[in-house]
Amino acid sequence: MSLGLDTPVSLGGPTLEQRRRLVTSIPGPRSEQLLARKAAAVAAGVGHTVPIEAVAAGGGVVVDADGNSLIDLGSGIAVTTLGNAHPKVVAAIAAQAAQFTHTCFMISPYEGYVAVAEALNRLTPGDFEKRSALFNSGAEAVENAVKIARKFTGRQAVVAFDHAYHGRTNLTMGLTAKSMPYKSGFGPFAAEIYRAPMSYPYRDGLTGAEAASRAISLMEKQIGADNLAAVIIEPIQGEGGFIVPADGFLPAIVDWCRANGVVFVADEVQSGFGRTGVMFASELFGIVPDLVATAKGIAGGMPLAGVTGRAEIMDAPHTGGLGGTYGGNPVACAAALAAIEAFETEGLLERALEIGTLLRSRLTELQASDPRIGDVRGHGAMMAMEFADPVTQAPDAALTAAVARAAIAEGVIVLTCGTYGNVIRFLPPLTISDELLHEGLDIVAAALAAN
Template sequence: MSLEQKRRLVTELPGPRSQELMERKLAAVAGGVGTTMPVFAARAGGGIVLDVDGNQLIDLGSGIAVTTVGASAPRVVAAVTEQVAAFTHTCFMVTPYDGYVAVAEALNRVTPGDHEKRSVLFNSGAEAVENAVKIARAYTGRNAVVVFDHAYHGRTNLTMAMTAKSMPYKHGFGPFAPEVYRAPLSYPFRDGGLDGRIAAARAIDQIEKQIGADTLAACVIEPIQGEGGFIEPAPGFLPALAAWCRANGVVFVADEVQTGFARTGDMFACDREGVVPDLIVTAKGIAGGLPLSAVTGRADIMNAPHSGGLGGTYGGNPLACAAALAAIETIEDDGLTARAREIETLVKERLLKIQAADGRLGDVRGRGAMLAVELVRDGSGEPDPRLARDISRYAHQRGVIVLTCGTYGNVLRFLPPLSISDDLLDDAFDVLTAAFEEIR
C-alpha cells in the first residue's frame, strides 16, 4: 500500500482545506446533495482515506459498499489505465467491444445457479432494478410488482415507489409509478423472532389477498436489506418466498446491489441458503469504484424484451468493464469471501462485547463485512436515532468513517473494504467503544 495503514489526525476535522472546499461546494452544488462528513478526500487505499488536509481516516463505509476490493486496488488501477489508453467509449450499441461480453460471461458464471443465463449492463443500481422490472413485465405480460417493508431500491421514479422510506428519498418527489405493492418482511429483532417460513406465509397471504399472483410480474427483495437497516430475514423466509414465486410464474428478483461480490462472506447473499433467483441485480462492489450495474438471469426471461428494448448510451462503459473484470479476479484470487468472514468474526466480537455492557445496543446483526448494530433507548426497544447520530459524530471527529441507516435512523452500519487490516479494525472499534462509554 502506498498509503500508510494508520489513523492519523493532523488537524481538527474538518481541516482548513476541507472547509474551503465545503464553501465552494455550497456555492456550486445543488443543496439536495448532502454529505456524511464535511471532509474532502485526496487519496484512498486499503482501509484508509487521506483527506486534503493530510488527515488519515479509517474507512468503515467503502463509499457505501462500493470499494469492496479497496479504493485503489492494484488490478483495477492497472486494468483501467490500460483501457483508458485504448479508448474510453464507443457505445456498445453502436460498435461493441469484448469487455462488455467478458463481464457478461463472468456474471453468468459467478451468480447463483447453473442454468443458462444472460446479462445486460447499466450504470447504477437503481437503473438496473428498474430494468429488472421491465424484463419481468415483458416476460410475464403482467404489471404488478411486490416489494417489502423497509426496502431501498433507488432514486428513480419507479425505484422511489419501490423504496419504503419517505425522508429523504421520496418526500416531495411524487407522484410515483403505479402498480407497486408492499408486503411485510421478516425482521427478527422487531417481530419477536418469528420463524422465517411463518413470516413468509404471512407475506404470501397478503400478496395473494391484496394483489393476486395472476397479476404479479415480479417479487423484488434485498436478501439482506441495505438502507432499511441491514435487516437479515430469518432462515427459511427467502427460500419459501422464492418457491412460491416459481409455483406461480412470478419472477423472483434478488436486489444484491449492496450485498453482492463477497460483501456478506459469500459471493452473493442468496448463496447462504441456496436461493437461486430468476434475476439478480448487481452494482456497487462490481467494479472497484467505477459506475457499473447489471441484471443477470435465466436466459428465457432475459431474452423476453424486444431488440433495442434494453440498453443505454453509457451502459457497460469500457473503463467500468475493465475494472469489473479486475475486481472479480481480485475477489477470487485473493480469497476475499473468506476475508469477509474473518472481518465478521472480529467486528461481531467487538460489538457483542460492547452490547454485553450496554443495553442500548438492541441488536447486533449482519454477515461478512456487512454488519450493523440497532440502537435503542436502554431497556425499552424504542429506536434511538439521536444516539446513532451522536455515536457516528464522535467517530467522525476522531477519524473513523461510520454510516447510519434504518427506517428509524437508529442503525450504525459497518461496510469496511475487504482490504482493511485487523489493526485498523481494532483501532476503529476502540474509538467506538469509547464513544459508547462517553455518550449517555
C-alpha cells in the first residue's frame, strides 16, 4: 500500500501537498516571532526540538507559519502514528464534542469509556479475562500500574531496568534511568524502586538467557522476590535508545515473575498501537504481560492512556482507588475508537512492516559505508541507528546532535534519544509516502556525510 508522492492527505477539510518545501531558513521570521513569545511566556524548562511554528500537518509533513513543509520522521514522539488529523478521528472528535466534552466518568459514566476498555481488553496480549482503566498520559498509566500491582501483591518493591524511560511524575522519574534532563534536581524520588541491568546486545554482548540470568540474580539477591510487587519494562525501550533485547530475555523474565508471584508490567506507551508492525511489541517476543500500559498512539493525537490486564489484578484496588477527573475523557475516547477502527481496517500494521523494511534497508546500507554507525535496530516504524567511535565503540553524542541539527535545518524532523545521547530514532507516521521517507533518509545521510 505504498503511498505516492503527490497523494493528497485529508485533514478533515483541506489537503496538504506531500512534499518537502523550504521557502525560508529554519526558523523563518514568523516562527522566530512565536519562539520569542514562547521565551517570554513559557517556562524555560519546556524545550523544543524543531524551531518552527506548526500550523498544519498530515500524511508525512508538518507545515510551519512561514510556508515551509518539513518531512515528519518523529510523529510527535510516536503519537500521530495514524498521521495528523486522520479523517475518522477528526469526525469522531467533532461528533462527540457536539454531544458533550466532559461529565467525569467517575460521576456520570458514558459509553465511550466502556467501549475503549472493551477494545483494549480485546487487543492486548492474552486470552484471559481482562479489565482496563483509563487515564491521561503514559506516566499516569505507569504510575497506576504500579499502584495496582502493589495492591494486588501486598508488596512494595518495583524493579525497572537500565536505560528505561517511564515518565516525569515523581514515581515515574524514579523508574526512569536517565538523569538529564528528566531527573536532575527534582528528587527525592519515590521509595522502593530498584534497577536491574537491561539486555543491550550491541553493548553487553550477552545472549538473552545470559542477560536474564544476570538481572534475575540481582533481583533475588538485592531485593528478594517476596518483597517485589512488579517488574516493569518497555519491550523495546524508547528514550533509552530503541534498545531491542536479545531473544529469550523477556520470556525468561516473565517466567521468573510468574514463578514468584511478581506482576510483569509491559510499558507499551511508545512501542504499542501498531508502531512495530504488530499492535503491541510484546507480541514480537512471544510474551503475555500481566498488565499493559498504553498511551501515545492510542487516540490519534488526543490525550488518553490506559492500564489493561488480568481481571484479578486490575480488580484488586478498592472502589474509588483508581481514577482522575479527566481520565477517559469522552472526546479522547471517541478519538481512540476511531483510531482503533483505522488500525484494524486500513492495513496500517502491514504499512508499518513496509516502512520497517525500507528503513532497515536504507540504514544498514548507510552503516556499511560509515563505521560510525555502530548499530541499526528496531522493528517496523520504530527504528534507530546508534553512533559510536569506530575503534572504541564509545558513544558519539556530538555527532548525533550535529546530524540531527543539520537534518532539521534541511526540513526533516528527526529525534535523538539514548542514555548516552547517541541515537537517532525514526518514528514516521504510517501515512508517510515511500518517496518522502526516502527523501528524508537521503537528507539524513547527507548530514552524516557532512559531519
